[in-house]
Amino acid sequence: MTQFSLTDLERIVSERATAGTDQSWTAKLVAAGQKKAAKKLGEEAVEAVMAAVTNDRQNLVYESADLLYHLMVVLKIAGIPLQEVMQELERRTAQSGLSEKASRRDP
């Protein structure tokens, strides 16, 4: 069982964001801007979806790692701390997804 967490990844992304662009993919993406980073996030999401629908377990693990990493880069560029996302997830634990969906439905 690994001790590595998204908080560790957030710290690494934050540290690498200001590294030399010839030495760091993170720095390169951050320098390229949100449009490029978000595009990469979308590509990795599609790759994860493809792995899921083809039941490619090993690739789904690999693409999920790519997806989470690129999400951390996008959040970094947007200036959104992971903590804020976790707070939103925590807030949602008060209600099931189905009842939340029902509450949004037109009467």
Ligand SMILES: N=c1c2ncn([C@@H]3O[C@H](COP(=O)(O)OP(=O)(O)OP(=O)(O)O)[C@@H](O)[C@H]3O)c2ncn1[C@@H]1O[C@H](COP(=O)(O)O)[C@@H](O)[C@H]1O
């Ligand atoms: N987790 C990751 C991680 N996951 C994926 N990637 C990189 O994401 C890039 C995108 O992958 P693709 O195959 O889609 O890239 P590509 O086809 O070459 O991309 P294009 O040029 O076509 O846009 C690759 O260069 C991967 O190496 C990552 N790069 C960095 N990290 C973490 O960030 C740390 C710092 O990395 P650097 O910022 O590169 O020092 C690493 O030690 C890791 O912990």
